[in-house]
Amino acid sequence: MLASRLVAPTRRIALTPAIAQRSFYNSALRLQEKKPVSGPSATPVTPPSPVLKTEAVTKTATTPVATGSAGTPPPPPPPSPKKKWGFWKTTWRITYGSVFATLIYAGWSIYETRHPRENQSPPDPTKKTLVILGSGWGSVSLLKTINTSNYNVVVVSPRNFFLFTPLLPSCTTGTIEHRSIMEPIRGIIRNKESDVTYYEAEATKIDYENRVVTIRDHSTEDSKDERQLKFDYLVVGVGAMNSTFGIPGVQDHACFLKEIPDAQKIRKKIMDCIESASFKNLDDADRKRLLHTVVVGGGPTGVEFAAELQDFFEEDLKKWIPGIAKDFKVTLVEALPNVLPSFSKQLIDYTERQFKAEKISVLTKTMVKKVTEDTIIAEATRPDGSKETLEMPYGLLVWATGNTVRPVIRDLMANLEAQKNSRRGLLVNEYLVVEGTEGVWALGDCTATKYAPTAQVAAQQGSYLGGLFNQLARAEDLEQEVRALEAKASQTAEGSAERKSILSEIESRSRRLRRSKSLLPFEYSHQGSLAYVGSDKAVADLTLWAEGNFASGGRLTYMFWRSAYLSMCFSMRNKILVLTDWVKVKVFGRDVSRE
Numbered sequence: 001m002l003a004s005r006l007v008a009p010t011r012r013i014a015l016t017p018a019i020a021q022r023s024f025y026n027s028a029l030r031l032q033e034k035k036p037v038s039g040p041s042a043t044p045v046t047p048p049s050p051v052l053k054t055e056a057v058t059k060t061a062t063t064p065v066a067t068g069s070a071g072t073p074p075p076p077p078p079p080s081p082k083k084k085w086g087f088w089k090t091t092w093r094i095t096y097g098s099v100f101a102t103l104i105y106a107g108w109s110i111y112e113t114r115h116p117r118e119n120q121s122p123p124d125p126t127k128k129t130l131v132i133l134g135s136g137w138g139s140v141s142l143l144k145t146i147n148t149s150n151y152n153v154v155v156v157s158p159r160n161f162f163l164f165t166p167l168l169p170s171c172t173t174g175t176i177e178h179r180s181i182m183e184p185i186r187g188i189i190r191n192k193e194s195d196v197t198y199y200e201a202e203a204t205k206i207d208y209e210n211r212v213v214t215i216r217d218h219s220t221e222d223s224k225d226e227r228q229l230k231f232d233y234l235v236v237g238v239g240a241m242n243s244t245f246g247i248p249g250v251q252d253h254a255c256f257l258k259e260i261p262d263a264q265k266i267r268k269k270i271m272d273c274i275e276s277a278s279f280k281n282l283d284d285a286d287r288k289r290l291l292h293t294v295v296v297g298g299g300p301t302g303v304e305f306a307a308e309l310q311d312f313f314e315e316d317l318k319k320w321i322p323g324i325a326k327d328f329k330v331t332l333v334e335a336l337p338n339v340l341p342s343f344s345k346q347l348i349d350y351t352e353r354q355f356k357a358e359k360i361s362v363l364t365k366t367m368v369k370k371v372t373e374d375t376i377i378a379e380a381t382r383p384d385g386s387k388e389t390l391e392m393p394y395g396l397l398v399w400a401t402g403n404t405v406r407p408v409i410r411d412l413m414a415n416l417e418a419q420k421n422s423r424r425g426l427l428v429n430e431y432l433v434v435e436g437t438e439g440v441w442a443l444g445d446c447t448a449t450k451y452a453p454t455a456q457v458a459a460q461q462g463s464y465l466g467g468l469f470n471q472l473a474r475a476e477d478l479e480q481e482v483r484a485l486e487a488k489a490s491q492t493a494e495g496s497a498e499r500k501s502i503l504s505e506i507e508s509r510s511r512r513l514r515r516s517k518s519l520l521p522f523e524y525s526h527q528g529s530l531a532y533v534g535s536d537k538a539v540a541d542l543t544l545w546a547e548g549n550f551a552s553g554g555r556l557t558y559m560f561w562r563s564a565y566l567s568m569c570f571s572m573r574n575k576i577l578v579l580t581d582w583v584k585v586k587v588f589g590r591d592v593s594r595e
């Protein structure tokens with residue numbers, strides 16, 4: 001009995017130590033009440049302070065058993081092995097459970113990816129045709145949310161995959177293989193409720209008056225085949241193009257960083273420059289030029305690319321091609337007074353310090369004026385306000401700044417009176433309807449809104465529109481039901497029970513219809529900004545509460561950066577591939593062979 005009382009609470013320690021401790025204390029007290037302690041140690045037990053309670057009472061209870069000698073404090077009882085290992089057991093169980101749950105989730109996701117829906121309903125010609133232009137952040141997020149059985153959905157995009165752009169800078173150095181961040185559009189649409197038509201094509205004209213989009217086939221390099229698509233509803237999510245700000249030479253000599261071929265081109269060019277710089281009898285100035293990479297644009301894309309390139313040099317190139325070590329140089333050029341202008345001041349300072357430590361030169365308040373085949377001419381503003389002209393010989397120039405509207409959007413804007421004054425993109429109202437139209441919506445980088453052109457904004461707009469289309473479909477269904485009920489009511493006898501029941505049904509559906517028709521405007525919720533700054537460090541500006549944010553930088557933030565991007569990857573396949581790439585690079589280093 002005695003033993004069981006002492007053991008039972010210890011068992012509970014494994015579950016919740018605090019409760020178990022309290023039970024142990026109570027048991028010990030009960031023990032004392034039943035068996036009075038004799039001898040000098042049998043002084044009345046004064047309740048000790050709450051924190052020390054358990055320890056004090058445990059000693060008293062065990063005194064007679066321990067020594068029974070006066071004055072000598074009895075040694076504490078040996079900790080019960082169960083109590084000692086309880087914490088580790090709980091931790092182990094939690095870890096084991098989480099790994100098991102993750103494996104089940106991963107297995108299920110992989111199974112789903114490998115086995116697309118077989119019962120997809122075919123397109124229904126009686127339903128409205130919704131044409132979605134683009135397969136980027138905005139359009140794909142809309143596709144994910146919308147119930148496609150309510151519409152005939154047609155997707156048009158020259159790119160038959162979704163691209164996870166935040167990890168694109170990592171593809172330029174081979175930290176991540178480009179296929180790891182691509183998700184085929186076919187996989188996305190095959191898992192929708194009803195069949196979605198996809199055309200690998202580019203929209204060349206949007207004829208709003210006749211509700212027709214002209215599309216040009218992109219399935220082969222030289223195809224010029226053009227078709228016309230009629231639409232009831234249209235969503236424009238074609239993104240933006242790189243802007244050169246009209247600076248002479250940029251279009252011809254710079255590499256951009258927006259799509260997979262851009263990353264591949266940069267990767268090839270890096271190796272071209274390095275191998276050429278190592279070529280026989282090259283003069284010093286030429287070698288230095290070839291090994292000088294200039295990145296224009298101090299936003300997250302430019303910063304991340306510069307950091308990735310410097311990592312590539314430090315961790316791999318320097319080891320395998322030591323001859324280039326002393327002349328390899330990365331320069332980041334930014335027209336504004338600092339890099340990462342959308343981040344908080346301490347993170348800007350941290351990034352600039354970090355770049356200094358990594359030997360990346362940062363030129364702020366410097367504007368590129370002209371680019372020739374081998375030199376960049378820029379104008380720098382000195383602290384006293386005077387201007388200085390800089391000439392920078394370069395081997396690789398990466399242009400990571402500026403967006404401009406695509407020709408198809410420019411043409412649509414020119415044909416809509418309400419859009420005539422817009423320069424940056426399509427003007428939309430708070431429901432993302434293109435100003436001056438009905439049944440045409442736009443989202444993401446092709447719009448001119450108060451929000452920054454980011455994936456976060458585009459994705460939120462996409463899921464908002466998905467919800468809006470689902471709501472519209474519900475409203476249309478309810479409207480039809482109300483009309484049918486009204487027709488039925490008109491054929492039933494006045495005052496009959498059946499009529500009363502129909503009328504009450506009409507009333508209830510009309511109420512639901514009113515609710516379905518009251519649409520809420522789009523509201524953006526900023527989750528924060530992240531950027532990789534090199535040497536396994538990152539910066540994060542996170543929005544944690546309504547008016548405050550949490551800024552952090554360093555290695556832990558880098559772990560957070562990685563886990564955040566991993567969790568954001570589109571599919572389980574992407575997540576596993578990206579993780580594998582990271583592990584591969586840690587184990588074997590980056591591949592220095594030509595692309």
Ligand SMILES: Cc1cc2nc3c(=O)[nH]c(=O)nc-3n(C[C@H](O)[C@H](O)[C@H](O)COP(=O)(O)OP(=O)(O)OC[C@H]3O[C@@H](n4cnc5c(N)ncnc54)[C@H](O)[C@@H]3O)c2cc1C
Nearest residue numbers: 134135136137138165166203238239444445453454455456
């Ligand atoms: C390297 C890089 C890193 C980035 N990192 C981040 C980041 O970390 N966080 C963040 O929030 N944002 C980031 N961004 C910005 C983000 O990628 C864009 O804001 C986002 O892609 C915009 O989404 P979108 O749907 O408007 O356009 P996009 O994603 O660009 O998609 C446009 C789609 O339209 C298609 N298209 C183009 N022309 C036509 C046409 N004529 N007809 C039909 N389809 C057409 C394209 O093929 C593409 O599928 C990054 C961008 C880049 C380039």
